[in-house]
Structure formats: C-alpha cells, structure tokens
Amino acid sequence: MSSPLTLSEEQELLRETARELVQAKSPLKEMRRLRDARDADGFSRALWKEAAELGWAGIPFAEEHGGAGLGYAELGIVLEELGRTLAPTPMLSSVVLAGSAVQLAGSAAQRGELLRGICDGSRILAFAHQEAPRFAPYRIAMRAQQTASGWRLDGEKIFVLDGHVADTLVVVARVSGGSNDREGLALFLVPATQKGVGIARTTLIDGRNAAQLVLSGVEIGGDAALGAPGTAAAVLDAVLDRGAAALAAEMMGGIQEAFERTLAYLKARDQFGVKIGSFQALKHRAADWFCELELTRGIVLEALRALDAGAKDAPRLVAAAKARASDTFILSGEEGIQLHGGIGMTDEEDIGLFLKRARAAEQTLGDAGYHRERFARLGGY
Amino acid sequence: MADLEAFRAEARAWLEANCPTEMRRPLQAGESFVFGGRSEKFETPGSELWLERMVAKGWTAPTWPTEYGGAGLAPAEARALAQEMRALRCRTPLSSFGITMLAPVILEFGSEEQKRRFLPPTARGEIRWCQGYSEPGSGSDLASLQCAAVRDGDEYVVNGQKIWTSDAHFSDWIFCLVRTNKSGPKHDGISFLLIDMDQPGVKATPIVLISGASDFCQTFFDNVRVPVANRIGAENTGWTIAKRLLQHEREMLSEGGGSYQERKKRSLSEWARERLGAGPGALPDAEIRDRIARVEIDQLAFNASLRRSTESAKAGRGPGPETSMFKLVVSELSKRRADVRVRLAGVQGLGWEGEGFDENDLEATRIWLASRAESIAGGTSEIQKNIIAKRVLGLPD
Numbered sequence: 001m002s003s004p005l006t007l008s009e010e011q012e013l014l015r016e017t018a019r020e021l022v023q024a025k026s027p028l029k030e031m032r033r034l035r036d037a038r039d040a041d042g043f044s045r046a047l048w049k050e051a052a053e054l055g056w057a058g059i060p061f062a063e064e065h066g067g068a069g070l071g072y073a074e075l076g077i078v079l080e081e082l083g084r085t086l087a088p089t090p091m092l093s094s095v096v097l098a099g100s101a102v103q104l105a106g107s108a109a110q111r112g113e114l115l116r117g118i119c120d121g122s123r124i125l126a127f128a129h130q131e132a133p134r135f136a137p138y139r140i141a142m143r144a145q146q147t148a149s150g151w152r153l154d155g156e157k158i159f160v161l162d163g164h165v166a167d168t169l170v171v172v173a174r175v176s177g178g179s180n181d182r183e184g185l186a187l188f189l190v191p192a193t194q195k196g197v198g199i200a201r202t203t204l205i206d207g208r209n210a211a212q213l214v215l216s217g218v219e220i221g222g223d224a225a226l227g228a229p230g231t232a233a234a235v236l237d238a239v240l241d242r243g244a245a246a247l248a249a250e251m252m253g254g255i256q257e258a259f260e261r262t263l264a265y266l267k268a269r270d271q272f273g274v275k276i277g278s279f280q281a282l283k284h285r286a287a288d289w290f291c292e293l294e295l296t297r298g299i300v301l302e303a304l305r306a307l308d309a310g311a312k313d314a315p316r317l318v319a320a321a322k323a324r325a326s327d328t329f330i331l332s333g334e335e336g337i338q339l340h341g342g343i344g345m346t347d348e349e350d351i352g353l354f355l356k357r358a359r360a361a362e363q364t365l366g367d368a369g370y371h372r373e374r375f376a377r378l379g380g381y
Numbered sequence: 382m383a384d385l386e387a388f389r390a391e392a393r394a395w396l397e398a399n400c401p402t403e404m405r406r407p408l409q410a411g412e413s414f415v416f417g418g419r420s421e422k423f424e425t426p427g428s429e430l431w432l433e434r435m436v437a438k439g440w441t442a443p444t445w446p447t448e449y450g451g452a453g454l455a456p457a458e459a460r461a462l463a464q465e466m467r468a469l470r471c472r473t474p475l476s477s478f479g480i481t482m483l484a485p486v487i488l489e490f491g492s493e494e495q496k497r498r499f500l501p502p503t504a505r506g507e508i509r510w511c512q513g514y515s516e517p518g519s520g521s522d523l524a525s526l527q528c529a530a531v532r533d534g535d536e537y538v539v540n541g542q543k544i545w546t547s548d549a550h551f552s553d554w555i556f557c558l559v560r561t562n563k564s565g566p567k568h569d570g571i572s573f574l575l576i577d578m579d580q581p582g583v584k585a586t587p588i589v590l591i592s593g594a595s596d597f598c599q600t601f602f603d604n605v606r607v608p609v610a611n612r613i614g615a616e617n618t619g620w621t622i623a624k625r626l627l628q629h630e631r632e633m634l635s636e637g638g639g640s641y642q643e644r645k646k647r648s649l650s651e652w653a654r655e656r657l658g659a660g661p662g663a664l665p666d667a668e669i670r671d672r673i674a675r676v677e678i679d680q681l682a683f684n685a686s687l688r689r690s691t692e693s694a695k696a697g698r699g700p701g702p703e704t705s706m707f708k709l710v711v712s713e714l715s716k717r718r719a720d721v722r723v724r725l726a727g728v729q730g731l732g733w734e735g736e737g738f739d740e741n742d743l744e745a746t747r748i749w750l751a752s753r754a755e756s757i758a759g760g761t762s763e764i765q766k767n768i769i770a771k772r773v774l775g776l777p778d
Contacts, residue, residue: 005689263774278777283770290769291706295679298686320678372674381650381664381673 003073003309005301011077017054018081025050026087028350034088035207041165042201042209043088051078052121057095060242061103065115071308072242076249076300083253086357088208090124092364093161096246097239098125098170105187105227105235114168114189126166127239128157128190128213135366137240138182142215144173144229150221151188151229153196156214161364163211164201167192171215172236175229185236186229194218206353206360241318244365245307248300248318248325251361255293255325258332258354262286262339269341282339289335296321296328316378323371329358389461393469399434400471401427407470407646414476418509419579420551428474432506435474442480442504445488449496450504460691478547479503479510481633483556486573486626490614499575512630513543513557513576513600514623521764523558524567524620528602530559530574532609537561537574539605545758549585549598552578556626562617573619575611576602592750593733628704630759635687635707649673649721656725672721676714683710703773709765712755719749 007015025047034042051057059075061067068074075096082089095118102114102125117123132139142155153173163169169190177184192199198214227235263286266277276282303321306314333355337344344351362368404427408414415421415428423429435441438452443459445451454462466473480503487499502508519526528541539559549555555576562570578585582605587595614622650673653664664670690703722745723730730746732738756762770776 004692005685006692263776266776275777277770280767283774283776284763284766286774286776287709287766287769290774291710294686294706295682295710298684298689299678299682301689302681302685317681320681323674323678324682369671372671372678375678376650376670376674377663379650379674379677380661381653381670 003305005298005305007077011074014074015077015081018056018078019084021047021050021054022081022085022087026082026085028085028353031086031088031207031353042162042207043090043165047087048089049121051089051091052119055119057091057121058119060095061099061115061119065103065111066119067115072245072249072304073301073308075246076252076304079246079250080253080256083250084257086206086254086353090162090165092243092247092250093126093209094118094124094166097127097129097161097243098166098168100239100242101127101170101187101226101235104238105232109223110189110226123168124162124166125168125170126160126163126211127243128160128163128169128171129236129240130159131155131157133158135363135370136180137236137366138185138233139180140172140174140185141179142171142173144175144186144188146175147219150219150224153188153190153215153218153220156212158210158212159364160199160211160213162209163213164199164209169197169213170226171213172232182233184230185232187226187232187235188220188229189224189226190215190218190220194220204360205356207356208360237315240365241315242307244322244371245300245303245318247361247365248321249304251325251329251358252297252300254354254357254361255296255329255332258336258351259289259293261351262336265340285335285339289331292324292328292331296324299324316375319371319375319378322366323368323375326362326368326371330355330362333358385457385461388458389465392462393465395438396465396469396471399431400469401431403427404431404472404474405470408472414472415474415506416476416509416548416551417506418551418553420509420553421506431472432474436505439504441475441477441506442484442500445484445500445504449488449500450502451500475506477503477506477510478512479508479554482512482626482629483510485629486622487613489625490573490622494610495613508554509548509552511546511549511552511555511578511598511600513546513549513555515545516542517544517599521761523623524571526558526560526571528557528559529563530561530572530607532561533606535609537607537609537612539574539576539602539607541602543600543602544588544597546585546598546600547596549578549600550587552585554578555583555600556613558619558623561619568620570617571619571623572616573613573622574607575613576605576607580605582606590751591753592747594747594751596751627760631704631708631765634755634759635704635711649676649718649725652722652725656727656729669721669725672724676718676721679710679714680718683707683714686710705760705765705768706773708759709756709762709769712759713762715755716752719745719752723749 026044030044055068056078058067059070060072063069079091099118102111118125131141145152153171169192171188171190173186173188174184175186196216196218200212202210202212204210266282266286267275269276300321303317306317336351336354340349340351343349403425412424415432439447440452442451443454443462447453484500484503487496514523516526516528528543530537530539555578557574557576558571559574560570561572582603584601585598588597588599589595653669653673657664657666659665687707726742726745729738729742732743
C-alpha cells in the first residue's frame with residue numbers, strides 16, 4: 001500500500017504552525033520590502049532564525065545531526081506555506097540542495113560539521129551547479145585538478161541560489177570527461193572566503209538571490225571533496241530530484257495563492273453591472289485552472305511521498321511533478337494577470353509577483369520540457 | 382486493520398478458488414462483458430458460473446445490505462475486494478448501470494417495498510437497466526425535458542421520447558425522468574419513474590454513430606402505463622434524485638478511467654516504438670514523444686488526485702461536486718490518449734474495415750471516434766465546468 005496523500009494529524013499541525021508564522025512574519029509585503037530596499041541579504045534573517053528554531057531547516061535530516069528526522073512530505077508542507085507569500089528563504093539552496101549533497105556524499109566528519117549548522121540556521125551553504133542558461137545537469141566545464149595538497153578549481157557558475165550569502169559553496173566540478181558526460185563529476189566544499197573565489201550577486205525578476213561565481217585557481221585541501229571525485233553523478237541526480245520536488249511543493253503554494261486571489265477578484269469586481277465571475281467565459285477559465293491545480297497537487301504530493309519511501313519510481317514522479325508544477329505555475333501567473341485585467345499589470349497589485357516567481361521557479365532545476373523529456377527517458381522511451 | 386487484512390486474505394483465497402480461468406484474462410476480440418437481463422447470452426460457461434458464484438457471495442453489490450442482495454461490506458472492505466480482484470485480474474462478473482447508478486438512489490430515496498422489489502434482482506443480474514434522461518430537445522438543458530407522465534388513477538400514462546439511451550434495445554427496464562407538471566419552474570415538475578420495457582408502446586431504435594457502433598438508442602413511449610408504485614421519491618421531486626444519480630454516474634465514469642479501452646493492453650510508448658519502427662532508447666519523433674509524456678504525466682496526476690479524494694472522503698459519504706472535476710479530466714484525457722494512438726498508426730489508422738489493416742489499428746480508430754462521446758455523455762465538459770464554477774468555486778450566477 002502506498003502512503004496516504006492526505007495529511008496526518010501531525011502534518012496538519014505543522015501546516016497550521018507554518019501558516020501562522022509565515023503569515024505573521026513574512027507576508028507578501030515583506031518580500032516587497034526586501035526587494036524595494038535592495039536588502040543586502042535578500043531574505044529575512046530574523047524569519048530564518050525563527051524557522052530554524054522551529055526545526056524547519058532540519059526537517060529532512062537525522063536527529064543525530066540536529067535534524068527532525070522527518071521527510072519531504074513534511075518539508076513540502078512548510079515550503080508550500082512559504083510559497084504562498086513568495087517568502088525568500090535559503091530553504092532550497094542551503095537545506096535541500098547543499099544539505100542533501102552533504103547528507104548523501106559527505107564523510108561522517110563532514111556531515112557532523114556541516115549539517116548541524118544548516119539545521120540550526122547558523123550556516124548557509126549554496127549549491128554551485130549550473131553553467132549554461134538552459135538547465136543541463138551534466139554540462140559541467142568547471143575543472144578540478146589534483147595538486148600535491150588537494151585540488152585546484154577553475155571555472156564559472158551561474159544562477160547559484162543564495163550564493164552571495166553562503167559561507168560555503170558546494171561546487172560541482174569535473175575531474176575527467178567531456179562537457180556533457182555524466183562520468184567524471186565531483187563535488188567540493190569551497191569556503192566563500194577562499195582566495196580566488198569571486199561572487200557577484202545578480203538581481204532577478206522575482207527578487208530572489210542568485211549569484212555568478214568565478215573560481216580562479218582556487219586551492220582546496222583533499223578533505224574538501226564530498227565523496228570520491230569522479231563519481232558524483234548519482235549523488236547529483238539525487239540532490240537535483242530532491243531540489244525539484246521541494247521546489248514543486250513551494251510552487252504549489254504560489255499556484256494556490258494566485259488562484260485564490262484571482263477567484264476572490266472574480267467575485268468582487270463589477271463590470272456591466274454584475275460580478276465578472278458570473279460570466280461563463282471566465283467561469284470556464286477558472287474551472288480549467290482549478291483542475292490543473294488539483295492535478296498538480298496530486299502529483300506533487302505523490303512525488304514527495306515517493307522520495308520519502310525511497311521508491312524506485314521516485315525520479316520519474318519527481319520529473320512529472322516538476323513538469324506539471326512548472327506549467328501550472330506559469331498558467332496561474334498568466335491567468336492571474338489576465339483575469340485581473342489592467343490592474344494586474346501594475347506593480348502595486350500583487351498578482352504580477354506570482355507570474356515573475358513562476359517564470360523563475362519554472363527555469364530553476366529544469367523547466368517543463370526538460371522534465372517531460374526526462375520523464376520519457378526514465379520510462380524507457 | 383487486522384480484521385481488514387484478514388478479510389483481504391479470505392477474499393483473495395476465495396477469488397483464487399472460485400474465479401474461472403477464462404474470467405481471469407482481459408476481454409478478447411469479439412468478447413463482451415456480462416450485462417445480465419433477459420438478453421444475456423453468456424458467451425462462455427465460465428461467465429455464467431462466475432456471476433452465479435459472485436451473486437451467492439453478495440459481491441456483485443458488496444456494500445449493499447444483505448437483505449437487498451449485497452454482502453453488507455464496509456467501504457474499506459469493498460475497496461480491498463476490488464483491489465484483490467484487480468490484482469488477480471478477475472473480470473467484473475456483471476457490468477450494470479443498475480448497480481452503479483440506479484441502486485444508490487433507490488437506497489437513498491426509495492421505499493422499503495421498492496428496495497426489496499428492485500435491488501435483489503438487480504444484484505443478481507436479472508434486470509438490465511438503461512437510463513432515460515436526455516431527449517432530442519433536452520441535452521445539456523436536461524431539466525427542460527418534455528416526456529410526459531399523466532396521472533390516471535394508480536397509474537401514469539407516459540408519452541414522449543428519450544435519446545442516447547445506452548443499450549436500450551437490450552435492456553429490460555429503464556429508469557426515466559418524466560414531466561409530471563408542466564406549469565411552474567422546470568426543475569420542480571419532474572418525477573423519477575421505473576418503467577418495464579417489455580410492454581406495448583415501448584420501442585427502442587439503435588442510432589448509428591460516427592464510430593459505426595450503435596450503443597445508443599432512441600426510445601419511444603406511446604401511451605405506456607406505469608404503476609405509481611414505480612415512482613422513486615415524491616411526485617415532482619425527481620430532479621434532486623436525477624442530480625444525485627448523475628453524481629454517481631460521474632463517479633463511475635471517473636473510476637473507469639475512460640469508457641473506451643483497447644483490448645490489447647499496451648502503453649502508448651510501446652505502440653509508438655512499433656509503429657515508428659524504432660529501436661531501444663529515446664523515440665526518434667520528439668513531438669510524438671512529448672505528446673505521450675504529457676498524456677502519461679497527466680494520467681499519473683489524475684490517479685494521484687483520485688486517490689487523494691477517495692482517502693479524504695469520509696466513509697459512507699456520497700460523492701461530492703469534485704466528481705465533476707474527475708469526470709471532466711478523465712474524459713478529456715481519454716480522448717487525448719485515443720488521439721495519440723491513432724496518430725501513431727499514420728495512414729494505417731485511416732482504415733474503416735476489411736483487408737489491408739492491422740486489427741489493432743482498426744480498433745484504435747473506432748475507439749478514437751467513439752471516445753469523442755466521452756466529453757459529451759454524462760454531462761458535457763462545459764456543463765462540468767459550470768458545476769465546478771458554481772458548486773466548488775462558488776462563482777455567482
């Protein structure tokens with residue numbers, strides 16, 4: 001029997017707690033404030049501290065490392081609430097991506113040192129992976145060369161989420177093979193302050209953090225490798241699966257919120273002397289949107305539970321979930337603006353923020369086309 | 382939970398011992414399900430035996446009370462039974478609108494006498510039912526129906542016409558919406574009658590569809606006399622019953638995962654590989670490959686959503702407005718699947734009959750044509766969207 005897709009009592013409680021904290025401490029206007037103030041961190045450290053104290057940053061990690069020993073079903077609940085208010089946090093970058101890399105590939109010493117800091121929020125790690133504009137997981141040119149004392153890294157990364165606030169970067173590099181080979185990859189821990197590390201923050205449409213990273217002759221010790229260099233592909237796949245599933249859960253929150261806001265608008269806005277929600281043309285759009293939303297929720301929940309169960313088909317379900325979440329979030333942003341009409345085009349009205357986040361989240365860790373291709377490949381066709 | 386597992390084990394053992402071998406393989410070309418009733422021919426001895434045995438267990442209608450021909454199973458037990466039947470590939474012993482659509486409303490709205498009279502023979506497969514809802518002038522606007530029943534003592538005299546009555550020409554009885562009041566709001570003048578088709582004045586004529594099949598009929602009533610005792614619920618309250626029955630119909634359509642299925646169970650990607658003449662690995666046609674992936678992803682999403690809804694539905698609670706979403710989604714999905722399947726056959730998918738065509742392609746083409754009905758029958762997709770907008774989303778009239 002597969003695990004239930006409805007929430008248990010404990011999970012309901014977690015959702016309520018998460019909703020209360022996020023609505024109180026990081027409503028949508030907080031995201032606007034961070035954006036408009038060009039905040040140096042790009043996220044609220046106060047909120048992150050509180051979230052860590054509630055144990056959210058440790059949800060997927062073992063208790064011996066300071067975690068809660070829960071799973072992605074629970075992490076997804078928190079991410080969905082964060083997604084509703086478009087709250088920027090290092091959850092995806094530090095906890096899910098970098099944290100999973102440490103958890104899956106790290107030595108006992110590395111896990112002991114890093115995971116506790118990730119869980120209690122005192123440390124932020126970033127995952128430096130992508131090099132090309134279109135997501136291609138093995139397209140890695142970042143070179144790692146063995147030296148007498150360890151490794152030397154040379155290359156460039158783009159779109160390093162929370163790269164400019166991280167104290168340590170998990171860098172995906174190549175020790176052998178050609179640019180698109182799955183073989184020959186390696187993971188390294190690089191302190192942000194290391195000589196030769198250049199980090200430049202970029203400004204994105206959704207107000208979130210992503211950095212460009214240049215490593216020029218960066219020297220690190222042999223103990224900086226996460227796992228055996230050259231064999232990182234399996235860990236990379238697993239890290240990206242978790243990232244895509246977690247992101248899809250966050251996107252679900254944005255989808256739901258954009259839908260609810262637009263539905264409320266359809267019930268409130270008068271034209272031609274009636275509520276515009278009484279027009280069949282708009283009712284049918286809302287009904288179609290609702291169906292897409294419900295279907296996407298089903299597959300996202302299924303993917304999160306498959307990850308927790310270590311199911312063999314988890315990667316395929318994650319691909320299905322991220323593909324649908326990407327399409328449905330874009331649809332939600334588009335329909336949200338169209339159904340709001342002219343006011344939806346203004347910066348003052350919130351609905352446009354959801355379209356911007358939708359585009360960014362869609363492109364993060366592979367868009368719908370990428371994941372459908374992957375879904376087909378994993379299905380043997 | 383332990384009891385449920387014990388029941389499951391017992392059910393499995395019984396099914397293994399009692400389900401005839403020929404009832405444990407998918408339908409072959411030319412075979413059909415057992416529908417029961419006077420016209421049932423029982424294509425194989427096994428099919429008759431299987432029905433008899435399941436009837437004796439009360440498992441053709443597992444959740445009904447035993448006094449009405451059921452087995453009195455709890456919903457969880459009935460689900461376990463269905464799962465075990467699927468796992469062992471047992472065919473449904475009886476395919477019956479009476480069981481899936483009519484019986485739930487008789488149980489809810491019928492009198493004790495009506496339950497005792499109609500439910501047991503329905504569970505035993507002795508009555509084949511058809512559905513008299515649509516009329517030539519009343520499709521999506523079902524409540525405008527005109528087929529009239531005029532009271533004459535202890536009887537109604539029924540005159541009018543129904544259309545899209547599935548398999549009326551093979552059916553014994555029809556559950557029928559009739560107009561018993563012509564004045565006042567259209568919803569308030571409808572009654573729900575059960576009519577014996579084996580009597581003078583009832584005539585069913587099959588309609589040839591674009592697929593070439595004639596599953597649907599026009600059914601005519603010419604001064605047909607129906608005892609008042611055959612009315613379910615009070616006079617002029619039939620619309621409430623009609624809507625509830627439609628919810629059960631939508632639920633059935635959702636769970637069926639599309640009415641039209643190929644006999645040869647093969648995935649779209651397997652068909653694609655064969656029809657494209659492709660070796661192992663990624664299919665060489667990127668467009669077809671993406672279409673297949675979209676259908677399969679949406680199917681997984683649909684399955685997950687349906688499971689989620691089933692889990693959250695409290696035991697014993699009737700189907701809610703969300704069945705509209707599942708009916709809408711599954712019919713559109715089923716149409717897309719059939720469409721991709723025909724595309725894969727290329728010009729070989731254009732064959733109508735006879736030599737020169739693979740029988741699987743011929744069948745796929747007929748299914749593609751027949752499946753166009755899925756977004757029309759049981760309430761069009763547009764009507765489902767109206768229901769979602771009103772009942773689920775609360776949008777104003």
